[in-house]
Amino acid sequence: MSAEGEPESRNVPDQLLYLDNAATSYPKAPGVVEAVVEHLRDIAGNAGRGTHTFAAMADRLLWETRRELGALFGTREATRWAFTLNATDALNAALKGYLRPGDHVIASPLEHNAVARCLRHLEKTRDVKITRLPYVPGMGVDPNDVARLVRHNTRLVVAVHASNVTGEILPVRELALEAHNRGLTILIDATQTAGVLDLPAEAWGLDMVACTGHKSLLGPQGTGALYVRPGLELEPPRQGGTGTQSERDEMPTDWPEAMEAGTMNGPGLAGLLAALRWLRRKTVRAVREDELVLMRHLIAALAEIPGLHIYGPRKAEDRTGLVSVNIGDEDPAWAATELEAQGILIRSGLHCAPWAHQCLGTLKRGTVRLSLGPFLTADDIDRAVAALARIAAVAVGVR
Numbered sequence: 001m002s003a004e005g006e007p008e009s010r011n012v013p014d015q016l017l018y019l020d021n022a023a024t025s026y027p028k029a030p031g032v033v034e035a036v037v038e039h040l041r042d043i044a045g046n047a048g049r050g051t052h053t054f055a056a057m058a059d060r061l062l063w064e065t066r067r068e069l070g071a072l073f074g075t076r077e078a079t080r081w082a083f084t085l086n087a088t089d090a091l092n093a094a095l096k097g098y099l100r101p102g103d104h105v106i107a108s109p110l111e112h113n114a115v116a117r118c119l120r121h122l123e124k125t126r127d128v129k130i131t132r133l134p135y136v137p138g139m140g141v142d143p144n145d146v147a148r149l150v151r152h153n154t155r156l157v158v159a160v161h162a163s164n165v166t167g168e169i170l171p172v173r174e175l176a177l178e179a180h181n182r183g184l185t186i187l188i189d190a191t192q193t194a195g196v197l198d199l200p201a202e203a204w205g206l207d208m209v210a211c212t213g214h215k216s217l218l219g220p221q222g223t224g225a226l227y228v229r230p231g232l233e234l235e236p237p238r239q240g241g242t243g244t245q246s247e248r249d250e251m252p253t254d255w256p257e258a259m260e261a262g263t264m265n266g267p268g269l270a271g272l273l274a275a276l277r278w279l280r281r282k283t284v285r286a287v288r289e290d291e292l293v294l295m296r297h298l299i300a301a302l303a304e305i306p307g308l309h310i311y312g313p314r315k316a317e318d319r320t321g322l323v324s325v326n327i328g329d330e331d332p333a334w335a336a337t338e339l340e341a342q343g344i345l346i347r348s349g350l351h352c353a354p355w356a357h358q359c360l361g362t363l364k365r366g367t368v369r370l371s372l373g374p375f376l377t378a379d380d381i382d383r384a385v386a387a388l389a390r391i392a393a394v395a396v397g398v399r
Ligand SMILES: Cc1ncc(COP(=O)(O)O)c(C=O)c1O
Pocket: 022, 023, 086, 087, 088, 089, 112, 114, 160, 162, 163, 164, 189, 191, 192, 212, 213, 352
């Protein structure tokens, strides 16, 4: 059992240092493991199916989770949060549910394949046209470019809140303003920022926000959510039972049922609820402050390593808790193997975001990505930096 406020990570040997939190967070927030177990053991019902005690318990849990998401993202209408399998599922639901044949989309140049591949598919199947915002290394994305790229058939701007390759934070508030000035809808992919950066969806006028439960929200895999502002309707992503209006063989139009056919991931969402409650107590601001302390330390120390190239902004404030690097011309996979030999687990290669790698010129080999979580310490950062310094010294033959 973990001590009060401490995350549970008992199956990972002490000598392993996990720095792949951008892929999925580990350990999870305190209370997540217990909440999943409790759901499987004690909440036997299926939410929305039946009126008995167990079904009501399961239903209440989903509503509490929607309300916690609303509190996190500053949205008032809990019905407008639909649960999904993950961010990919949420982004597919948003893009496929909103875009019509012949529509034009303006996308950020740093989109993950969850958006890029979905748009490519819609290009083929619905003749959707895609324009990427220009990317200037060192300058990032300019929201004013939206006005320049708008066409008569443009309906959507889609942007990732922070890149999973460089960690850089995009000006999504300004992009939303530009989009709305032109009468466009905006969709934000908050996968890498939910729980770390504030994203007040209503105050910033965000029409749709997608997130995943298992990264910086510190919940279980198999959970995600899509927020769609009241009044914006989407085609349902799938058809099936919802436990409501069962006399009809068409999907209900009421939310969230319209978006949630089939049984939800009750145990996973119980875990997500525990994580969201932990985050509310801790506060996003405190998580971010801790992250900034570690990131300033990490970036400054990495900048001292000869032969090591850091991608993305130099200022910690301009990025989330991840950094991509390369050691000279060395293969990132080699660096990952060397790091693992020293007990450090990171991700190397391409990070499912070919557009971002094109922007950085790393499409061929990718990068070495270190990504932090809220339970790491300055000692952990020192250990990772020392390991990278040793590897870089070998690579450049400085020994
Ligand atoms: C920016 C971004 N968007 C979307 C995704 C997809 O998330 P998931 O695998 O939870 O669907 C990821 C995953 O790495 C991501 O980093």
